[in-house]
Amino acid sequence: xxxxxxxxxxxxxxxxxxxxxxxxxxxxxxxxxxxxxxxxxxxxxxxxxxxxxxxxxxxxxxxxxxxxxxxxxxxxxxxxxxxxx
Amino acid sequence: xxxxxxxxxxxxxxxxxxxxxxxxxxxxxxxxxxxxxxxxxxxxxxxxxxxxxxxxxxxxxxxxxxxxxxxxxxxxxxxxxxxxxxxxxxxxxxxxxxxxxxxxxxxxxxxxxxxxxxxxxxxxxxxxxxxxxxxxxxxxxxxxxxxxxxxxxxxxxxxxxxxxx
Numbered sequence: 418x419x420x421x422x423x424x425x426x427x428x429x430x431x432x433x434x435x436x437x438x439x440x441x442x443x444x445x446x447x448x449x450x451x452x453x454x455x456x457x458x459x460x461x462x463x464x465x466x467x468x469x470x471x472x473x474x475x476x477x478x479x480x481x482x483x484x485x486x487x488x489x490x491x492x493x494x495x496x497x498x499x500x501x502x
Numbered sequence: 503x504x505x506x507x508x509x510x511x512x513x514x515x516x517x518x519x520x521x522x523x524x525x526x527x528x529x530x531x532x533x534x535x536x537x538x539x540x541x542x543x544x545x546x547x548x549x550x551x552x553x554x555x556x557x558x559x560x561x562x563x564x565x566x567x568x569x570x571x572x573x574x575x576x577x578x579x580x581x582x583x584x585x586x587x588x589x590x591x592x593x594x595x596x597x598x599x600x601x602x603x604x605x606x607x608x609x610x611x612x613x614x615x616x617x618x619x620x621x622x623x624x625x626x627x628x629x630x631x632x633x634x635x636x637x638x639x640x641x642x643x644x645x646x647x648x649x650x651x652x653x654x655x656x657x658x659x660x661x662x663x664x665x666x667x
Contacts, residue, residue: 461649462598462649474624474626
């Protein structure tokens with residue numbers, strides 16, 4: 418089963434403590450520089466929830482800026498990790 | 503086990519080491535510590551002069567200090583009586599506290615137990631989550647969760663070594 422953008426949006430809402438619904442987050446919303454005011458601790462929270470939800474262990478060293486460009490790009494990246502792990 | 507043998511290896515010193523005794527320890531799982539709040543503890547002089555109460559922030563600190571013990575293989579240490587290699591101590595610092603409740607006021611003379619459980623350890627991102635519950639005479643006085651961050655292995659800088667703050 419592929420991870421969906423809606424699943425990622427729900428994890429974002431929880432991790433970043435957002436007062437938004439999944440409908441209010443677009444697939445092309447960037448993690449940084451857009452309307453989300455998130456910091457490095459929020460991102461750790463996000464990756465811990467990703468680990469809990471999908472058993473994907475994010476390696477901080479391997480992260481690239483492009484993964485954070487949008488919800489879609491993050492979802493695509495996590496789907497590649499799901500396959501390799 | 504008394505904290506004295508371990509104290510030289512812990513970064514917190516003097517009155518800021520908020521642990522008296524380790525009651526139970528399960529490496530990478532959980533720890534229970536005990537701390538008796540002495541009436542003469544200087545914190546009570548000023549917090550507050552007319553109404554001494556142990557600060558809630560100290561209860562969080564106590565839990566974080568207890569949490570650091572989870573990451574030390576204490577059984578080996580006490581069995582072999584060997585000294586701990588500083589490198590074997592995974593130094594963390596508090597990144598986030600969540601859902602912390604101060605259910606009862608804590609007063610001088612009370613003996614506290616901090617029950618700390620490792621709920622998640624994400625090695626690849628150098629962070630962990632613990633939940634804590636502080637009790638006094640079997641009543642819960644405080645509880646919550648703490649996220650800890652660790653220096654990546656092999657790159658413990660002096661800054662990172664400052665640990666649990």
